[in-house]
Every structure is written in C-alpha cells, then in structure tokens.
Amino acid sequence: MKKPELLGQDEAALAAWLAAQGEPRYRARQVLDWLRKGVLNPAAMTNLPKALRARLAEQFVCDPLVLEARECAADGVRKYRFRLASGARIETVLIPERERSTVCVSSQAGCVYACPFCHTGTLGFRGNLTAAEILAQIAAVQRDLARDPLPAPWRNEITHIVFMGMGEPLANLAHVLAAIRWLTAPWGLGISKRRITVSTVGLVPQLARLGDVGVNLAISLHAARDELRNELVPVNRSYPLARLRAALNAYPLAPKRHITLEYVLLAGINDRKADMEALVRFVRKGRERVNLIPFNPWPGASYAPTPLARAHEIAAWLVAQGVRATVRRPRGQDILAACGQLAAKEAA
Ligand code: SF4
Structure with a gap:
C-alpha cells in the first residue's frame, strides 16, 4: 500500500x-x-x-525530493534541481529581494502544453506533482537558507510563493489546492493568500475553481490575437481569447487587487505595433496589468528576445494608452534561470 x-x-x-x-x-x-x-x-x-x-x-513518505543540483547567481537567485521518486526532474527557483523573498515552484514534471518558446514545453510530460512534492520544494529552500544564508541585503525569510515553475498548475488543480491549503493554514506556513500567485495559460473551466480560493492570478497571455496565440500558446485553440476574456471578467478580485497578464516579448513575433494595439484592446484597464518579460533564450530556441530598450519603449507606450505595464527585471541570468533550463541541462 x-x-x-x-x-x-x-x-x-x-x-x-x-x-x-x-x-x-x-x-x-x-x-x-x-x-x-x-x-x-x-x-x-x-x-x-x-x-x-x-x-x-x-x-509516511517524509521527504519526496532528492536535491541533485543547486546553482547560485551573482544577484542572489538560487536555482535547484530535484529528482522525484519516479525519476523525473523538476526545478525550483529562489528570487530574493530586499523586502521579500519569492520561491517559484513547479507543479508538474514537464508540461503537456508545448508552448514553442518555453523550454519546459520541449521536455515532454512526466507527471503531476503531489501536494507534498510541491511543498517539499519550499522546505528544501528553507533548509538551504538556514544552512547557507544569503548575504545582505537579501531577505532570507520566504515571504511569497509563485506557481510559475515547470508545468501548468491548473492541470494539477487538486494537488495545487492541497498545497495552497498548507501554505495558508495557521497550522501550516500561514502565508497570506495575497502573497501566493498561480500562473496559468488559461484553462477556462478550472479558473472558476481557483477564483474561489482567493490567491493572485497571472495569465500567460503572450499574444492578444487568436491567430498568433494559437501558435505561441497552443491551448488557445481549446480556450480562445473570447472565452478567456469572459473567465477573467468573472474572476473574483478583492478591492485593489489585479490580474497580471504575462507577456514574453519575442522579437518580430509578438512585439509589433499591431500586437500591442491588440493587447491594449484585450486588457481591462484598472483590473488587469501587463508584465512584459524579456525572453530568456535557451539552446535551440527559435526565438530571439526583444531588446531591453525596446521593451521599455513598449511599456511606456502601453502606459500612455492607460494600461498599467512594467518590464520584468531579468534575474539569475548567469545560472540559466529561465524555466526548464536546469532540468534540461541534466537531460542533455
Ligand atoms: S509556458 Fe507553461 S503551459 Fe506553456 S509549455 Fe511552458 S510550462 Fe507548459
């Protein structure tokens, strides 16, 4: 048994x-x-x-993960690769700042959705993580920080959790919800729901169930036209933008909270004027904000990053259109910190 x-x-x-x-x-x-x-x-x-x-x-199964690799970037970011009992490998990233420290957890080993710009999508799917396998990633980072604290000015206490690592969290919803229960329970880690973010490609049927939980929502949008999104985020063929729009409109939001629309900038693919105009039409101002993410190229990737200066120009233009937009600051670049890269390093 x-x-x-x-x-x-x-x-x-x-x-x-x-x-x-x-x-x-x-x-x-x-x-x-x-x-x-x-x-x-x-x-x-x-x-x-x-x-x-x-x-x-x-x-009991007490620690379901075996730490296989750990890399530390000059800017305090740490990346971990774990092996599961199944033999599959997952990654976890610690992103420290002065005021907060965020752990980015994986929810699946690999991913079925095969977004072509995403390295994890090229690794195939090796299974859902259990709640304990999700939570043990955070526990391992806690032990690492206790044994080898970050130097000043980084914060050593984990304050935020993002489900933005390998996998699609809403495709493993039962285990993700069980993990969130432990993260937020007073007898668990007691982290506020406002400090937990679940990022999804937009599995419309599951969004309503996530909405009942009250955590922050991030959508991997990457294109605001169906034709392009069908290519960059293939699940869009099942849940096109009109259905995603309706689900986002119905998503319950506490006062002063917002939904984040993640947008990886791919040079010449989704960063043209027409793409940005489509984005402005899609965004519900005041309720949603755009996070522009410079693409982090990986070996064999067929996309190139939009230059950073151009990314800032795009953000400024979006702001001028009344859209709240920021450019994510690249972190941990000296340790291949983009999703899937450390696991792929082992697989190679
Ligand atoms: S972007 Fe997300 S959903 Fe798409 S392949 Fe990567 S992990 Fe899967």
Whole structure:
C-alpha cells in the first residue's frame, strides 16, 4: 500500500494519527513546528522520542525530493534541481529581494502544453506533482537558507510563493489546492493568500475553481490575437481569447487587487505595433496589468528576445494608452534561470 505523505497533512489528521500511537496531544504541534521550518526528516526532529521518529519515517513518505543540483547567481537567485521518486526532474527557483523573498515552484514534471518558446514545453510530460512534492520544494529552500544564508541585503525569510515553475498548475488543480491549503493554514506556513500567485495559460473551466480560493492570478497571455496565440500558446485553440476574456471578467478580485497578464516579448513575433494595439484592446484597464518579460533564450530556441530598450519603449507606450505595464527585471541570468533550463541541462 502507498504510504501517506507527511508534509501537507492537516493538523486534525496528524493529531488523530499521533493519538492512535498513544502520543500526547502536544506532539502534533511539535511535528508541525518542524515541518514549518522545512525539516522533513524525522531523525532531525530532536524533541520527539526516538521510537516516534522511527514510526514517522516508517509510516509516511517524509521527504519526496532528492536535491541533485543547486546553482547560485551573482544577484542572489538560487536555482535547484530535484529528482522525484519516479525519476523525473523538476526545478525550483529562489528570487530574493530586499523586502521579500519569492520561491517559484513547479507543479508538474514537464508540461503537456508545448508552448514553442518555453523550454519546459520541449521536455515532454512526466507527471503531476503531489501536494507534498510541491511543498517539499519550499522546505528544501528553507533548509538551504538556514544552512547557507544569503548575504545582505537579501531577505532570507520566504515571504511569497509563485506557481510559475515547470508545468501548468491548473492541470494539477487538486494537488495545487492541497498545497495552497498548507501554505495558508495557521497550522501550516500561514502565508497570506495575497502573497501566493498561480500562473496559468488559461484553462477556462478550472479558473472558476481557483477564483474561489482567493490567491493572485497571472495569465500567460503572450499574444492578444487568436491567430498568433494559437501558435505561441497552443491551448488557445481549446480556450480562445473570447472565452478567456469572459473567465477573467468573472474572476473574483478583492478591492485593489489585479490580474497580471504575462507577456514574453519575442522579437518580430509578438512585439509589433499591431500586437500591442491588440493587447491594449484585450486588457481591462484598472483590473488587469501587463508584465512584459524579456525572453530568456535557451539552446535551440527559435526565438530571439526583444531588446531591453525596446521593451521599455513598449511599456511606456502601453502606459500612455492607460494600461498599467512594467518590464520584468531579468534575474539569475548567469545560472540559466529561465524555466526548464536546469532540468534540461541534466537531460542533455
Ligand atoms: S509556458 Fe507553461 S503551459 Fe506553456 S509549455 Fe511552458 S510550462 Fe507548459
């Protein structure tokens, strides 16, 4: 029989298991305290009796990830490659800033949607991650930061989580929602929903379910004309822009919150005047903002990045049209920080 996963267990379930072992009530709190610190190996839970540590290790899958590689960029970004029990590989990225530190997690090993500009899309699909496999990425980063803290001025405490790594989160919604439950629960990491962002290509049927959760939403838009989006984001053939527009209009937003439209700038492909005019027509001003992302080329990519100066010109033009637009600052460029590149390095 498959063992249950320890990470992501809710407080009541863990308390019931511990009570069945004859353990006092406070043990659940002790175990959860370790998990919250990212300590997943029961052998390291030093305030628990040895026999209980052994039973936890025997009866649960405690750490589902094996760290295979870690790269540190000059600007504080760290990238990790993990191997799952299935043998598939995933990536996680830590993006530190002065005021916040964000972990970008993978939700699937590879991806089925095969967007041609995306390196992950070229790797094929190796399966959905469980909630524990998603959460263990964050735990591993916590342990790494405890062992090897970032120098000043970077913030070492993880404050934000983005589901923007490998895979399409809404295609693995049950496990993503279970992971979000642990991330936000008072007995879990207790992170505000406002500090969690789920990025999707726009799987329309699942968007409504995500809307009930109240996390931030980012849409991988990349084109605002169906003909071009069909090419760059092939799932657009199933959920064209009109359906996406209707789903975004219905997406519940708290006051002062907005939806982010991610737009990777590909030179001569989606950065022309007509593309930007289409984008202005698509955006619902005041409710949505555009994040222009300089394309990070990978070996074999058939696209080139829009020059950064041109990206800033485009952003300024969008702002002049009343669209809130920014250019994402490239980070971790010396360690192949674009999605899929470290996993592909192993596969090569
Ligand atoms: S952009 Fe997202 S949905 Fe498209 S292939 Fe890459 S991971 Fe998959």
